Amino acid sequence: xxxxxxxxxxxxxxxxxxxxxxxxxxxxxxxxxxxxxxxxxxxxxxxxxxxxxxxxxxxxxxxxxxxxxxxxxxxxxxxxxxxxxxxxxxxxxxxxxxxxxxxxxxxxxxxxxxxxxxxxxxxxxxxxxxxxxxxxxxxxxxxxxxxxxxxxxxxxxxxxxxxxxxxxxxxxxxxxxxxxxxxxxxxxxxxxxxxxxxxxxxxxxxx
Amino acid sequence: xxxxxxxxxxxxxxxxxxxxxxxxxxxxxxxxxxxxxxxxxxxxxxxxxxxxxxxxxxxxxxxxxxxxxxxxxxxxxxxxxxxxxxxxxxxxxxxxxxxxxxxxxxxxxxxxxxxxxxxxxxxxxxxxxxxxxxxxxxxxxxxxxxxxxxxxxxxxxxxxxxxxxxxxxxxxxxxxxxxxxxxxxxxxxxxxxxxxxxxxxxxxxxx
Numbered sequence: 001x002x003x004x005x006x007x008x009x010x011x012x013x014x015x016x017x018x019x020x021x022x023x024x025x026x027x028x029x030x031x032x033x034x035x036x037x038x039x040x041x042x043x044x045x046x047x048x049x050x051x052x053x054x055x056x057x058x059x060x061x062x063x064x065x066x067x068x069x070x071x072x073x074x075x076x077x078x079x080x081x082x083x084x085x086x087x088x089x090x091x092x093x094x095x096x097x098x099x100x101x102x103x104x105x106x107x108x109x110x111x112x113x114x115x116x117x118x119x120x121x122x123x124x125x126x127x128x129x130x131x132x133x134x135x136x137x138x139x140x141x142x143x144x145x146x147x148x149x150x151x152x153x154x155x156x157x158x159x160x161x162x163x164x165x166x167x168x169x170x171x172x173x174x175x176x177x178x179x180x181x182x183x184x185x186x187x188x189x190x191x192x193x194x195x196x197x198x199x200x201x202x203x204x205x206x207x
Numbered sequence: 208x209x210x211x212x213x214x215x216x217x218x219x220x221x222x223x224x225x226x227x228x229x230x231x232x233x234x235x236x237x238x239x240x241x242x243x244x245x246x247x248x249x250x251x252x253x254x255x256x257x258x259x260x261x262x263x264x265x266x267x268x269x270x271x272x273x274x275x276x277x278x279x280x281x282x283x284x285x286x287x288x289x290x291x292x293x294x295x296x297x298x299x300x301x302x303x304x305x306x307x308x309x310x311x312x313x314x315x316x317x318x319x320x321x322x323x324x325x326x327x328x329x330x331x332x333x334x335x336x337x338x339x340x341x342x343x344x345x346x347x348x349x350x351x352x353x354x355x356x357x358x359x360x361x362x363x364x365x366x367x368x369x370x371x372x373x374x375x376x377x378x379x380x381x382x383x384x385x386x387x388x389x390x391x392x393x394x395x396x397x398x399x400x401x402x403x404x405x406x407x408x409x410x411x412x413x414x
Contacts, residue, residue, distance in 0.1 A: 036325075113382060170382055175337075187407075194407040198401045
């Protein structure tokens with residue numbers, strides 16, 4: 001076993017296994033965006049990907065397996081939160097990125113949310129992805145604290161600031177299905193930053 | 208045509224038509240909460256309601272018609288926003304009511320949101336209902352202004368305050384599928400109230 005390539009599939013980036021996965025996941029994204037998770041079939045994905053059906057079944061098992069992998073793949077992207085120099089700027093940039101992903105038609109992000117209402121596995125994968133993304137974004141609040149933008153007394157709850165800033169964007173577009181409001185990313189970010197500066201998300205000392 | 212009752216169904220509250228509607232919509236809510244919109248069928252609803260299948264078909268047409276009517280019925284409830292004497296108190300009470308409707312198992316509210324991802328008619332009915340509810344709640348912000356809780360300069364955007372207060376609760380429970388956080392209703396309400404007091408939702412004079 002000195003040469004793992006002799007016994008395991010080639011999983012190097014750019015290798016055959018990685019290439020097939022990339023083709024299949026691109027097909028899943030395209031099918032999801034076009035026809036939603038209800039139109040997602042193993043056959044449709046295999047055909048679009050130009051990959052043998054048996055390969056797709058063997059590697060992903062079923063449509064739930066495809067959904068989980070496409071969500072996991074989104075978490076593997078080398079993404080970094082914005083770093084604009086101010087809390088308000090960072091939250092605005094983050095919200096603009098979120099709104100863009102939600103209003104683009106067809107939206108892969110919205111299709112995934114719809115799918116996760118119907119697949120417990122997809123829902124769990126999506127929760128993990130969101131958890132990772134919010135954890136990554138906490139640095140935005142940490143940096144604001146380091147710059148002196150937040151109250152010195154009591155640690156600011158980074159997660160609460162991020163939720164306050166971003167949730168109106170999801171709510172407006174995904175749940176209320178309202179027309180996208182180009183002002184909303186900045187307005188929601190500004191409100192969250194002001195609330196943070198006013199101590200709304202600070203753990204009270206001794207409280 | 209001097210006596211409309213002679214030629215039209217009896218639509219008085221408590222009349223036969225109203226009674227059948229109440230039975231059918233109660234059955235729709237129960238079926239939705241138990242098995243989601245995917246398990247909703249005209250036959251299942253008729254059986255559970257104890258109403259003749261033909262009546263359900265004639266009056267509601269299809270499952271989409273049932274969904275629209277159950278959403279419209281939610282809008283007919285004589286609901287009033289909380290009036291606790293402070294903006295923070297009102298928003299907290301509103302958020303607690305929202306969280307309660309989302310975390311109860313099975314949740315009719317969550318089942319409706321899932322359904323609206325798959326029925327354009329249900330989605331439109333739900334948007335109308337939400338629009339009405341947010342419009343009804345604007346009085347909460349108006350009263351806060353009258354009590355002097357909001358900046359005197361520049362009108363406060365009531366809708367933006369309400370969205371900022373309520374959206375974290377939906378986001379946390381419905382989209383992130385996180386365990387309900389008993390502190391969240393008050394924390395999100397407090398953050399929105401502080402942001403409003405700090406002028407985050409005020410239209411700038413001349414701006």
